[in-house]
Amino acid sequence: MSTIGFAPHDHKSCVAGTLHKAEAHCASQGLRLTPVRRRSLEILLAEHRALGAYDLLGILAKEGLGAQPPVAYRALDFLVGAGFAHKIEALNAYIACAHLGTCHMPAFLICRSCKSVAEADTAPAQGRLGDAAREAGFVIERTVVEAEGICPQCQDAAA
Amino acid sequence: MSTIGFAPHDHKSCVAGTLHKAEAHCASQGLRLTPVRRRSLEILLAEHRALGAYDLLGILAKEGLGAQPPVAYRALDFLVGAGFAHKIEALNAYIACAHLGTCHMPAFLICRSCKSVAEADTAPAQGRLGDAAREAGFVIERTVVEAEGICPQCQDAAA
DNA sequence: CAGGTATTGATATGTTATAACATTATAGCT
DNA sequence: AGCTATAATGTTATAACATATCAATACCTG
Ligand SMILES: [Zn+2]
Ligand SMILES: [Zn+2]
Ligand SMILES: [Zn+2]
Ligand SMILES: [Zn+2]
Numbered sequence: 273m274s275t276i277g278f279a280p281h282d283h284k285s286c287v288a289g290t291l292h293k294a295e296a297h298c299a300s301q302g303l304r305l306t307p308v309r310r311r312s313l314e315i316l317l318a319e320h321r322a323l324g325a326y327d328l329l330g331i332l333a334k335e336g337l338g339a340q341p342p343v344a345y346r347a348l349d350f351l352v353g354a355g356f357a358h359k360i361e362a363l364n365a366y367i368a369c370a371h372l373g374t375c376h377m378p379a380f381l382i383c384r385s386c387k388s389v390a391e392a393d394t395a396p397a398q399g400r401l402g403d404a405a406r407e408a409g410f411v412i413e414r415t416v417v418e419a420e421g422i423c424p425q426c427q428d429a430a431a
Numbered sequence: 432m433s434t435i436g437f438a439p440h441d442h443k444s445c446v447a448g449t450l451h452k453a454e455a456h457c458a459s460q461g462l463r464l465t466p467v468r469r470r471s472l473e474i475l476l477a478e479h480r481a482l483g484a485y486d487l488l489g490i491l492a493k494e495g496l497g498a499q500p501p502v503a504y505r506a507l508d509f510l511v512g513a514g515f516a517h518k519i520e521a522l523n524a525y526i527a528c529a530h531l532g533t534c535h536m537p538a539f540l541i542c543r544s545c546k547s548v549a550e551a552d553t554a555p556a557q558g559r560l561g562d563a564a565r566e567a568g569f570v571i572e573r574t575v576v577e578a579e580g581i582c583p584q585c586q587d588a589a590a
Numbered sequence: 591c592a593g594g595t596a597t598t599g600a601t602a603t604g605t606t607a608t609a610a611c612a613t614t615a616t617a618g619c620t
Numbered sequence: 621a622g623c624t625a626t627a628a629t630g631t632t633a634t635a636a637c638a639t640a641t642c643a644a645t646a647c648c649t650g
Binding site for chain 1: 605606607608609616
């Protein structure tokens, strides 16, 4: 495992590898990674931060890939549906999946200072949340697990 | 503990008890449970469901307690700040706290069929999310833990 | 009762997301 | 290649959620 996103890493290969996996997944599943979708994924992958739909739309618009809200929301719906991106509910924003391929119910660590977001691969539905649900007779279909706080770098910076 | 919200219970005393606790807390903390705030809490307490800010506003407006968005958002900010209500991020909606008094990082079970919401008292930051955060050197300040799925009643109804 | 703080009233605007319908591209089939 | 069904885009409009700002009023406290 690893909560990529904090701490520097070879981001160029991080991006290229994810794009490559996404292409392979689309090919094998008969999904179509069209220009807008592919570019949207690249844009999200550029940083380990969450982007608002309208932030994405702004970039797409500059590049002539579409200027109306549905363009961004359709691309995001596709990426989220395919598992290539996740919505961060606490921010109403979207982020590229950092563990593509791994089957996961993601959990996120969100730094309120530098806005970076790390995706942890922790299967929250199997922890206490799962216990509580089982006890209540509730069947979980999707989980939203997000923690807001301060990342290691920002703690060091403050010290 | 208990994930109140699913399964019937004496809701009248559930509401009255919570209101009473809220009043006591305000008195002891020098907070002011003004008419709009008190009525907003009553409205949220009426059901174990989450209400949108504009749903609340609609009810307040009918009762002559204010017709503009800030009225509802101010009341909700107060209730959330005081710990009397929580925001459900996955729904952009608000719900009265079901465990008033218990210090808690709440977790919610949200039925996508009947829209009822149960609040579990599970301290999510102490489970796997906490482990992942510690491992990453991340300091958690707030957690959003929400599970969407099907409640016991709706499972029975479908069977 | 004067002065500071919290609350409310009111208007406007900003931000996020979807509905609806026309048009164009793609893929599979004959 | 031509036909058809489906998927994707273009475009307009609007719904739903949330905040900024400033003026007026209520409330506590000295
Ligand atoms: Zn992921
Ligand atoms: Zn940070
Ligand atoms: Zn609560
Ligand atoms: Zn239900």
